[in-house]
Amino acid sequence: MSKKNKSGGRESNTRDLDYVMGSRFEERTGLEQKWITQGEWEKYMENKHNVKLFTPNSFTKEWTKELKKTFESGQLAQSGKVDEFETEFGNKFGYPYTIAVNSGTASLELAYHLAGIKKGDKVLTTVLTCTATNLPLVHIGADIQFIDIDETLTMDYLDLLKRVDKDTKAIVVVNLGGLQCDSRIFALAEDMDIPVIVDACQSLGIPEPNGDYVCYSFQAIKHFTTGDGGMLVVRKEEDYLRGRKLRWFGIDRDRRQRLNFDFTPSNREMCMNMDEPGWKLHMNDIQATMGLVGLRHSDGCLEHRRLLGKAYKVGLKGKVNYVLGGSHWLMAVMLENRDLGVMDKIKQGGIDCDLVHLRNDIFTPFGSKRQELPKMAWVEKRYMYVPMHINMKEVDVAYVSIVVLEEIK
Numbered sequence: 001m002s003k004k005n006k007s008g009g010r011e012s013n014t015r016d017l018d019y020v021m022g023s024r025f026e027e028r029t030g031l032e033q034k035w036i037t038q039g040e041w042e043k044y045m046e047n048k049h050n051v052k053l054f055t056p057n058s059f060t061k062e063w064t065k066e067l068k069k070t071f072e073s074g075q076l077a078q079s080g081k082v083d084e085f086e087t088e089f090g091n092k093f094g095y096p097y098t099i100a101v102n103s104g105t106a107s108l109e110l111a112y113h114l115a116g117i118k119k120g121d122k123v124l125t126t127v128l129t130c131t132a133t134n135l136p137l138v139h140i141g142a143d144i145q146f147i148d149i150d151e152t153l154t155m156d157y158l159d160l161l162k163r164v165d166k167d168t169k170a171i172v173v174v175n176l177g178g179l180q181c182d183s184r185i186f187a188l189a190e191d192m193d194i195p196v197i198v199d200a201c202q203s204l205g206i207p208e209p210n211g212d213y214v215c216y217s218f219q220a221i222k223h224f225t226t227g228d229g230g231m232l233v234v235r236k237e238e239d240y241l242r243g244r245k246l247r248w249f250g251i252d253r254d255r256r257q258r259l260n261f262d263f264t265p266s267n268r269e270m271c272m273n274m275d276e277p278g279w280k281l282h283m284n285d286i287q288a289t290m291g292l293v294g295l296r297h298s299d300g301c302l303e304h305r306r307l308l309g310k311a312y313k314v315g316l317k318g319k320v321n322y323v324l325g326g327s328h329w330l331m332a333v334m335l336e337n338r339d340l341g342v343m344d345k346i347k348q349g350g351i352d353c354d355l356v357h358l359r360n361d362i363f364t365p366f367g368s369k370r371q372e373l374p375k376m377a378w379v380e381k382r383y384m385y386v387p388m389h390i391n392m393k394e395v396d397v398a399y400v401s402i403v404v405l406e407e408i409k
């Protein structure tokens with residue numbers, strides 16, 4: 001693992017989060033309690049509500065216009081649009097090495113391979129996440145060891161500290177709900193020379209100066225979507241060059257270009273040969289075209305989510321513990337009476353709510369046994385996600401907040 005290209009996070013453990021587990025929202029936001037007019041509220045309450053948990057961030061008109069050009073270009077597989085998307089994504093978020101792939105899961109698979117994780121290797125990973133984070137490790141046959149979560153629902157540094165040792169091959173952290181992970185994890189890994197893979201499939205645009213591999217998803221309901229798609233960010237040039245080959249059978253497409261696609265028999269062998277076997281994980285130009293549109297709107301999308309987050313802080317009046325921040329992808333609330341019919345009642349009010357992800361250790365591929373993880377055990381009985389998506393308005397947040405507060409009385 002290279003030590004260069006690593007920066008930040010070492011001096012302090014202050015995360016750029018505005019999550020609150022507690023009741024200090026007013027001090028922190030300075031927002032007034034009322035942010036919706038009486039008229040708006042009355043109009044809203046005349047209608048039947050259907051507040052979805054997630055909705056796609058769609059740009060139908062722009063997608064149609066741009067896709068038409070792509071279709072007419074005749075380049076539908078991986079071509080110039082993919083290169084453009086990689087460059088634009090890298091420029092926007094400050095990443096020199098970006099590899100576009102066909103899903104977030106594909107970016108994780110590629111990252112694990114580049115990190116050199118092999119059968120039997122000890123990998124310390126987060127317990128509360130989408131199973132897509134950890135399933136590729138099952139395929140490899142890694143020795144998966146789950147680490148507890150902290151109050152942000154991301155990996156608990158203190159539990160990691162107890163479990164990490166010289167046999168640890170890699171650490172996998174997840175920006176769950178868009179929240180940045182504890183910076184001490186990165187400093188520790190750097191000291192011990194252990195690669196960190198960041199599953200950033202639920203985050204976008206948050207400060208992420210650390211981690212050897214950062215994996216993004218553009219699946220249907222993510223910050224922006226390419227239908228399905230992903231981006232692997234690497235820090236080292238050698239990983240970049242190797243990753244680009246491995247995503248497409250292991251073949252060096254750049255060499256083909258350098259040889260000017262001269263497929264005469266002698267050149268063909270050179271063009272098609274591979275140093276190591278790869279996969280078919282690449283992004284195509286159709287996905288990249290959609291991604292370029294989404295990327296153009298990403299600032300607005302993040303700002304909208306931030307405003308919804310602020311509205312939740314006001315709406316919940318400090319009476320409910322919640323976890324929210326970073327790029328505001330999920331809004332978790334902690335309810336003492338969650339399993340006493342509260343979820344059903346909230347749903348009856350036309351509000352979707354769900355646990356979204358379950359602790360991974362209970363699933364068959366991971367051994368179906370709850371590990372001794374006290375914070376996870378506490379959270380497991382209380383957490384629930386309420387709607388947070390780009391098509392919500394502040395008035396929806398007010399309504400969700402009122403119903404949630406009503407149900408916890």
Ligand SMILES: Cc1ncc(COP(=O)(O)O)c(C=O)c1O
Pocket residue numbers: 103104105106129130132133174199201202216217218219228229230
């Ligand atoms: C935390 C996390 N990791 C990985 C994935 C997998 O991404 P994809 O669906 O793009 O393969 C997802 C979501 O889909 C996710 O939420």
